[in-house]
Each structure stands twice: as structure tokens, then as C-alpha cells.
Amino acid sequence: MTASENDYAARRAIDRDIETLWGTARPRRGGEWLEVDLGAVEPVALVRWLPGTYQEVPSGFRLESSVDRSRWQVLVEVPRYVGPLYWSAGHPIGRIRSGRVEVRVSPTPARYLRIIQLGSDAVWPWTVRELFVYRARDGSLPPAAPVVRLYADHGWASQVALADPAVRMAPANRYLDAYGLEDSARNLWPSFDWSPGTGALVDTAEAPGFGATLAAGGLAFTPQAVGPLTLFAYASPIASMGPAVPIPSLRLTASRRPKAATLAADGRPETRWSTGRPQAPGDWLRVDLPGPRRLAAVRLWSASRTDWPRGLAVEGSRDGVTWRPLEARLRRERALRWVGIGALLAGDGVDAVDVTFEPAELTALRLTLTRGDPVFDWSVHELTVHEAR
Incomplete structure (x- = not known):
């Protein structure tokens, strides 16, 4: 020393x-x-x-x-x-x-x-x-669930972090002033970043409720027993969808700010298309392909967690002129926050909306709002169109 x-x-x-x-x-x-x-x-x-x-x-x-x-x-x-x-x-x-x-x-x-x-x-x-x-101690998490970012209670988190050098813990340290919090208590709850390589470790007794919360939030996962605990590992939400149509082949236009529509499918998550004012019924976003493809799904992702579509009608066209309604199923992936005790999560908006429908030969899709919002825009940072498997 x-x-x-x-x-x-x-x-x-x-x-x-x-x-x-x-x-x-x-x-x-x-x-x-x-x-x-x-x-x-x-x-x-x-x-x-x-x-x-x-x-x-x-x-x-x-x-x-x-x-x-x-x-x-x-x-x-x-x-x-x-x-x-x-x-x-x-x-x-x-x-x-x-x-x-x-x-x-x-x-x-x-x-x-x-x-x-x-x-x-x-x-x-x-x-x-x-x-x-x-x-750091030798050891690792079970290889069946590769996890490099882990949410867990303090005691378990400490043991895992020391056991596996590849795992990093979600940030939990926050600063306080002499009288209390520097920021609101809500901001002390770190965002629950459910992305590849993420896992959550919970007591097995809490696993059913935690799994139900993830499922209700539209988040896909794979559960796995780890001793007396259960590890929920990230699973791809679009695993059931077919391959994505290459982005350069998509042509987008919209009822609002049509010149900016291409920003919704430019491969750059930092850019976006939005309505530019609170979303309203009748606002639409259209996607054209260079030729017919057997399509089955569309995924809309937005970094603005308040700007998800409140309701959507989906139409398809084989020639870009004649449209027919598609019976679509919408699944919202909720944005969540890790409250930091047990397996408690708190809602924080919506990250993505997955739209699936029966496979159909189409050259164009049109997504139209059926409901509006008095405050928030409809915005899309990245849109992908998926073929049927």
C-alpha cells in the first residue's frame, strides 16, 4: 500500500x-x-x-x-x-x-x-x-441461455456478476443530495431493456407472475430453471415471422409529411417519420414493393414510447390500386421499468407493434389509424415487412 x-x-x-x-x-x-x-x-x-x-x-x-x-x-x-x-x-x-x-x-x-x-x-x-x-469467481450461467445483461435482486446480482465475467448488471446506483432524491423516484427505476443478451433472474415462486407480466407486455422469452431460481432469457419477438423484405426495396409514403415517410425504413434508428401533430383517425402510412411477395407481418418500432398507434386497420393490394382489408392481429411490446425488488415491473409506454395477418400475395400495404390521441403523434423509427415462412 x-x-x-x-x-x-x-x-x-x-x-x-x-x-x-x-x-x-x-x-x-x-x-x-x-x-x-x-x-x-x-x-x-x-x-x-x-x-x-x-x-x-x-x-x-x-x-x-x-x-x-x-x-x-x-x-x-x-x-x-x-x-x-x-x-x-x-x-x-x-x-x-x-x-x-x-x-x-x-x-x-x-x-x-x-x-x-x-x-x-x-x-x-x-x-x-x-x-x-x-x-471475479470462475463459473458461468448455463450455456443454454446466453445472457450478458442481467436484472436481478441485489444479492443474486452480486453472485452472478462475480461468477461470470461476461455478465454485467443493469445500472442501479443513483446519487442523492443531503435531503432526498435529485430526480423523481420514477427515474430511479432503470428502463427494462429487453433486447438480445438480456435476462432476468427471479425466485421460482415469483416466476409465474413475472412470466405473465412479460407476456402481457408482449415480450418474448425463454424460461429456464437455475437452481432455486428461474432465468427468463430474451427471445426474438419476430421468430415466428418470415424473413424481412430488404429495406432498399421498400417505398413509403404517408397522408401526413409524405416526404419524410422514407425515414421510417432507412435502416437508421435515430431517424423517424411522424404525423407531426397528435394522431387522428384516417392518418395512414403506405408501403409499396417492386413486385408481389407473399407477406405475413409488419413490425413498427419507435424510440418515442408514447407515439404508438392507438388502433390500426390494415389493407393489402396486389396492384397498388385495388385494396382489400386484411384481418390483422396487433401485439404491442410494452416498455417496462425494473422497479428493483423481487420481480416487479412498471409500465412505461410501448416500444413496438407487431402486425400479423394471413399470408397473402401483395405488392402494397396500407396502415390506417382507427383511433387517435389528443396529445401524442404517431411516429415510426423503423418499419420492417416480413414474408410468410
């Missing part, structure tokens, strides 16, 4: 004697550091330390790592630190007077770690009674 000051006392931070400590010689002023040599390169996944008192935690900190002590990389930087955040009975609780500092990182090969204190305080120094560094 070495330190920017009081170097002679640095080893007290790892002597496993709670009565001793290392600390700065004066109140925190920024730039102080504490460095530890692990003796060999290890897959570092967690760093914890206990201060002398809860007031003697860093004002902010940066954790750096190195394998050779010449090149350093920043693992975590927290400009302002005011204490850990816990979940209790479904609510975020700031334990301002809990002195423990805990830093979780994706498993990173390192021999040297350096903690740099950021910020200042007029009264209190920075102290460390005991410092602990944890390596």
Missing part, C-alpha cells in the same frame, strides 16, 4: 485491525490518493472500504487500474459521493450515514488499483479503516 500522504500508515488500511486506519493529514482538498498492489494480475470485480466515520468518505472519487503501473485506465468516476443507495419495500433509501463505500465494476485484469479522492471539505479528512478487493 502507498499513499499520497501519511504513506507510513497506508498499510493500516489492509491490516485487518478495525481499530487502526489510514487517513489524510488534513481536511479533504482533492487529489489525495491511495494505491494497492495486489501482487499479481487478478480479475477485479469489486472494491469496498470502511472509513473512520461516515463523514470521512470521499467527496467524490475515481477508481483506476493498471497491470504494469505505467498505463492506467479509469474504471469508475463519481464526481460527488454522498452515500450508498438501497432498495427497501420497493423504495430507494439513501443511507447517508452508512460509511461503507462499495464500487462494482465489470471484471477487469489489474495488479494495481488507485483510488483518487475528488472534491474538498472544510472539516473532515478522508480515512480508510479497512480496504477489501474482490476477484
Whole structure:
């Protein structure tokens, strides 16, 4: 152990004697550091330390790592630190007077770690009674469900993150001010990003309800037993659909802002077509193909979770002139938030709408709103048309 000051006392931070400590010689002023040599390169996944008192935690900190002590990389930087955040009975609780500092990182090969204190305080120094560094353990999740992003309760999440270096946990740390939350409680619930490589680990007793919530939200999944728990792994929502028609062959127009309609199928999720005003019955979006294809589905995805179509009528045409109604089934994929306790999810709009119908030879499709919304547009960031299998 070495330190920017009081170097002679640095080893007290790892002597496993709670009565001793290392600390700065004066109140925190920024730039102080504490460095530890692990003796060999290890897959570092967690760093914890206990201060002398809860007031003697860093004002902010940066954790750096190195394998050779010449090149350093920043693992975590927290400009302002005011204490850990816990979940209790479904609510975020700031334990301002809990002195423990805990830093979780994706498993990173390192021999040297350096903690740099950021910020200042007029009264209190920075102290460390005991410092602990944890390596990632060997092991992995069952290979039948490849997961690299996991939602889970705190205890299970910690074990999985340490067991499998490939798995990263969904962000859960949030900052608090001295009086409460800096942002609304709703924003403390991280978005439930249900995409390839995502999984959710829940108690088996909660699995039926959790699965029902995913299904009600239109999210596809594959459940798998993992000891006393159940792992819900992402499954493709369009697995039952046929191949997508190549985007360059699609030609789009619309009743509103027709020149922008091509943005709904340009392969760029950052662009979109929208009605430009609150959606209303009769607004339509049309897709033409260069020739007849046996079609069976359309998928509408929008990053604007409020702008999903409130109701759709689907028509098809073989010649682009004569139209006939298609008996379509709509499945909405709800956007969800991970509330952070048990398997509780909260609704947060709609991510995508899948429209399926009986396979038909068509050269054009027309989607027409049957219901409107007094506030929100209808917008489409990406549209795909799928052939029948």
C-alpha cells in the first residue's frame, strides 16, 4: 500500500485491525490518493472500504487500474459521493450515514488499483479503516441461455456478476443530495431493456407472475430453471415471422409529411417519420414493393414510447390500386421499468407493434389509424415487412 500522504500508515488500511486506519493529514482538498498492489494480475470485480466515520468518505472519487503501473485506465468516476443507495419495500433509501463505500465494476485484469479522492471539505479528512478487493469467481450461467445483461435482486446480482465475467448488471446506483432524491423516484427505476443478451433472474415462486407480466407486455422469452431460481432469457419477438423484405426495396409514403415517410425504413434508428401533430383517425402510412411477395407481418418500432398507434386497420393490394382489408392481429411490446425488488415491473409506454395477418400475395400495404390521441403523434423509427415462412 502507498499513499499520497501519511504513506507510513497506508498499510493500516489492509491490516485487518478495525481499530487502526489510514487517513489524510488534513481536511479533504482533492487529489489525495491511495494505491494497492495486489501482487499479481487478478480479475477485479469489486472494491469496498470502511472509513473512520461516515463523514470521512470521499467527496467524490475515481477508481483506476493498471497491470504494469505505467498505463492506467479509469474504471469508475463519481464526481460527488454522498452515500450508498438501497432498495427497501420497493423504495430507494439513501443511507447517508452508512460509511461503507462499495464500487462494482465489470471484471477487469489489474495488479494495481488507485483510488483518487475528488472534491474538498472544510472539516473532515478522508480515512480508510479497512480496504477489501474482490476477484471475479470462475463459473458461468448455463450455456443454454446466453445472457450478458442481467436484472436481478441485489444479492443474486452480486453472485452472478462475480461468477461470470461476461455478465454485467443493469445500472442501479443513483446519487442523492443531503435531503432526498435529485430526480423523481420514477427515474430511479432503470428502463427494462429487453433486447438480445438480456435476462432476468427471479425466485421460482415469483416466476409465474413475472412470466405473465412479460407476456402481457408482449415480450418474448425463454424460461429456464437455475437452481432455486428461474432465468427468463430474451427471445426474438419476430421468430415466428418470415424473413424481412430488404429495406432498399421498400417505398413509403404517408397522408401526413409524405416526404419524410422514407425515414421510417432507412435502416437508421435515430431517424423517424411522424404525423407531426397528435394522431387522428384516417392518418395512414403506405408501403409499396417492386413486385408481389407473399407477406405475413409488419413490425413498427419507435424510440418515442408514447407515439404508438392507438388502433390500426390494415389493407393489402396486389396492384397498388385495388385494396382489400386484411384481418390483422396487433401485439404491442410494452416498455417496462425494473422497479428493483423481487420481480416487479412498471409500465412505461410501448416500444413496438407487431402486425400479423394471413399470408397473402401483395405488392402494397396500407396502415390506417382507427383511433387517435389528443396529445401524442404517431411516429415510426423503423418499419420492417416480413414474408410468410
